[in-house]
Amino acid sequence: MKLENLGIEDTVVDLKPLDHIMGKHAFIRAGQWDYERVTYDYKIGSNENNITYYIRIQGYALEGDVDRGNAVIKLLTPLLGKHYYPHGVEYGEEENFPENLVERANKILEKVSDELKELKGE
Known part of the structure; x- marks a missing residue:
């Protein structure tokens, strides 16, 4: 599920301050990068059996x-995904997400967006 209109998509930022901001908000880049792309994940636990949710920001x-x-990174629209053990993460629009989870994800992303704006002097 795309989490749009939060001010993150199309943001252009240097990699080092981006890593710092994302780390402050518990987003992990770890080994999820190559020479031209980055992916940050935020893990959200769930009481549902064998299901974990993730907020993913790519650039x-x-x-x-x-x-x-x-690198100078251009960020894409954040995604909310559901991990089905052992199959993997699904980000499709046909996935069902609890409303309170979507609200929580939006609040987390608003904090990231605010810091990105501060960095850019907006």
Whole structure:
């Protein structure tokens, strides 16, 4: 599920401050990158059996290299996904998400968006 209109999509930011902001909000990049793309995940536990939810923010390098840490990243629209053990994460619009989970995800992303705006001086 796309989480739109939160001010994150199309934001352009240097990789190092982006990593810092995302880390402050418990988003993990870990090994989820290549030379041109980054992916940050935020894990949300669930009482549902064998189901975990994730907020995912992806971006791609407009210039520079992620491996070298000098990339300028353009962020994409955040996604809310549901992990089905052992099959993987589904981000499709046909997935059902509890309303309180969507609200929680939006609040988390609003905090990230606010910090990104502060960084950009908006």
